[in-house]
Amino acid sequence: MRDIQNEEDTREVPLQKVGVKNVKYPVQVLDKAKKIQNTTATVNLFVNLPHNFKGTHMSRFIEVFHKYHEDISMNNFLDMLEEIRNKLDAERAFGRITFPYFIEKNAPVTKSPGIMQYICTYEGETSVNEGKKFFVSIKVPIATLCPCSKAISEYGAHNQRGLVKIKIQYKDFFWIEDIIKMIEDCASTPLYTLLKRQDEKYVTEHAYDNPRFVEDVVREVYLGLKDMGFDWFSVEAETDESIHNHNAYAYTEFSK
Numbered sequence: 001m002r003d004i005q006n007e008e009d010t011r012e013v014p015l016q017k018v019g020v021k022n023v024k025y026p027v028q029v030l031d032k033a034k035k036i037q038n039t040t041a042t043v044n045l046f047v048n049l050p051h052n053f054k055g056t057h058m059s060r061f062i063e064v065f066h067k068y069h070e071d072i073s074m075n076n077f078l079d080m081l082e083e084i085r086n087k088l089d090a091e092r093a094f095g096r097i098t099f100p101y102f103i104e105k106n107a108p109v110t111k112s113p114g115i116m117q118y119i120c121t122y123e124g125e126t127s128v129n130e131g132k133k134f135f136v137s138i139k140v141p142i143a144t145l146c147p148c149s150k151a152i153s154e155y156g157a158h159n160q161r162g163l164v165k166i167k168i169q170y171k172d173f174f175w176i177e178d179i180i181k182m183i184e185d186c187a188s189t190p191l192y193t194l195l196k197r198q199d200e201k202y203v204t205e206h207a208y209d210n211p212r213f214v215e216d217v218v219r220e221v222y223l224g225l226k227d228m229g230f231d232w233f234s235v236e237a238e239t240d241e242s243i244h245n246h247n248a249y250a251y252t253e254f255s256k
Contacts, residue, residue: 017094019046020061027072027099029120032177041072041099045081047090060087072097074122074170078134081126096123101138101176107192107199108206114193118180134170139163140180142187143203144239147211159188159207162214162239162248164221169232182228186220188212214239218250231256 023043031037045061064087068080077095085093098121105116121137142162150157164183168174184190189207192199212220214237221235234253241248 015049017046018049018056019044019094020058023062023065025065025069027069027097029099029101030073030175032175033104037102039099039101041097044094044096045084046094047085047088048092049090056088056090060084072122074134074136074173077122078124078126078132081124082132085126091129092125092127094125096121103177103180105192107195109198109202110196112194112196112199116191116193118176120176135167136170136176137165137167138176138179138183139165140183141191142184142217142237143189143191143207144212144214144217145188145207145210147213147216149243150208150211157208157211158241158243160239160242161191162187162217162237164217164235164237166221166225166236167234168225168230171231172229174228179225179228182224183221186212186217186224214248214250218252222252222254226254230254
């Protein structure tokens with residue numbers, strides 16, 4: 001059969017990325033408590049395309065990814081990209097998968113179990129000349145209580161939900177759960193799916209005893225990630241302010 005993709009293109013325009021995007025696929029990832037977790041990922045996979053090739057073989061992206069979907073661990077992710085690069089005879093391969101990660105979390109007093117969702121992303125690149133790059137991003141919902149409001153009010157203080165997003169350059173294996181726990185400890189209080197009245201009392205008072213600006217949260221997470229030994233990372237926090245008509249935001253990054 002005629003293979004149009006392999007025919008020559010004479011326009012002399014190289015393409016930086018070609019591939020498949022927004023593929024929904026079941027995957028298995030490592031779980032610290034249960035060893036394996038089944039979830040569903042949104043997948044983007046690309047390679048570069050030299051100017052003399054008309055197109056790439058889109059089916060080969062799915063063909064290779066399918067081989068890895070039952071163990072898409074941090075280590076295997078770059079192996080998957082390298083296989084795509086070789087199979088499509090490309091100089092570079094790029095990949096990004098985003099998936100919900102679920103952790104069973106007990107309420108602080110009654111220990112009532114519930115399931116929390118966190119959004120995780122693996123993002124990587126392999127290259128003939130520049131080697132491999134791999135990043136892990138995690139989004140963690142939190143709550144903060146305003147230090148200024150607490151300081152100036154005779155009673156009470158405004159509080160709000162927020163989101164911390166970290167991006168880490170991968171060096172050595174780590175557990176997603178350990179990063180999440182560290183981030184939640186940097187907030188005024190973690191969030192929970194299920195709270196009884198005793199738990200709600202504890203969470204409310206715990207937040208009041210631990211007021212945090214977004215600046216405080218970002219700085220504390222920065223110190224936590226630095227202590228874990230990462231060579232590069234970024235941290236951002238955004239809160240949906242409860243008494244202001246805007247969000248509060250802070251960002252920083254670290255490079256060794």
